Amino acid sequence: MSKPSVAELRPVVHPPGVTDRRSGEHWAGRMYMRAISLRWTRHLVTTRVTPNQLTYLMVFAGLAAGAALLVPGLPGAVAAALLIQLYLLLDCVDGEVARWRGQTSVTGVYLDRVGHYLAEAALLAGLGLRAADVFAREGPAPDWLWAFLGVVAALGAILIKAETDLVDVARSRAGLPAAADASAAPRSAGLALARRAAASLRFHRLVGGVEASLLILLAAVLDGLGGDLFFTRFAVAALAAIALLQAVLHLVSILASSRLR
Template identity: 75%
Template sequence: MHKPSVAELRPVVHPEGVKDRRSGEHWAGRLYMREISLRCDRYLVNTRITPNQLTYLMVVAGIAAGAVLLVPGLTGAILGAVLIQVYLLLDCVDGEIARWRKQTSITGVYLDRIGHYLSEAALLVGFGVRGADAFADRGPNWMWAFLGTLAALGAILIKAETDLVDVARARSGLPAVKDEAATPRSSGLALARKAAAALKFHRLVGGVEASLVILVVAIADQIKGDLFFTRLGIAVLAGIAIVQTLLHLVSILASSRLK
């Protein structure tokens, strides 16, 4: 059976605009993962593996990334970062295989969104439990697990706020929102939104970015000999998640997305 080349795959699985989507494409996908996924596609397009099965594997990898954070020290943080990269790879591959085989579906889109919710939440909850030091002789400090769960809830709500715009529009008989409608009607809010977008601090609660933060603080903790930097990281991510949840909600309400 013919194994397509990268040149044959590219125009089909990476149609114009895929890498340039304003909110649908991750920077890591544009930077390197889409090129890696193209080379994986060659070996998958002629197999019996379905796009939805790849999506299920993506979810498993994402949840596992949160679970392995319970492994103490650098080992857990490294495993978490590697599994998040596998999660990102599968997130690229499932859609690409679907486009090549013309098997794109609403079910696939739905599973993909659920996968993002579960995986990113699992990573942040795992980070919080890691900070709680569940296996400590003196007993765990569950405050850090609570803050990690708070960060996870914020990450889910940020995604839900975006997704629910299209739900609200669909139920009102309106088409999907266009990118230009995201600009707040107030000039002050528009300026604040541009400043936040430039700083990109909100991205730190995303799966790839959070896994890198977890790895960096684990290295710092290895040098210092305790969990100070892990706990500082949990507190920072929880604060970012709460603030971003509120700001994102205000941004949506102040824009034309619900008009």
């Protein structure tokens, strides 16, 4: 089987709704990763690698990013950031291969969603363990408060995703079709204004895998200059607070919208 060109691939693997919907595509995908993934996909579609196998690799990369944060100092943060980029690449490639081969499946969608849950939770939990300094060779014992805050951030990130996914579950069990994007807007003018204001600040994005990995990398650089874990600990506390606040606000937004009607 000959390899398709990028021009041949693009209209098939990037149909309307994949790259043009801001709610359905990560900014990093639109900015650079989709262009990179096409070049990987054109080689992979002629191999025996299946879309689900690529999804499993995506999950592994996300979990490995969280584990990499247990390596002290800048090397661990750099490794985590690179692994998250690999995770994002595989997240693009698995769907592209599936669409080109006509192998899209409910199983693939399910694995993809589970992978997102696991990767973001692992990264934030790993940050908490990093902030607790669990592998310090000398000095005081680990401060488990930071590990706890990392777990709080991880649970908050999972809850945010679950709140979105459970809308479709609730509608399906009630015999309703999938909710349209327009129905996500709160019916209350005040809540709609607050939602737009929160969206403009973009703070909620910091608990996402790509954004969190870059924040963790920045904190590691600053910690290297300061000689302690102040910025890493500040990051985990901030992410825990953002995750919890966003989980509450997102739930209120869904309940106040027409998505459950």
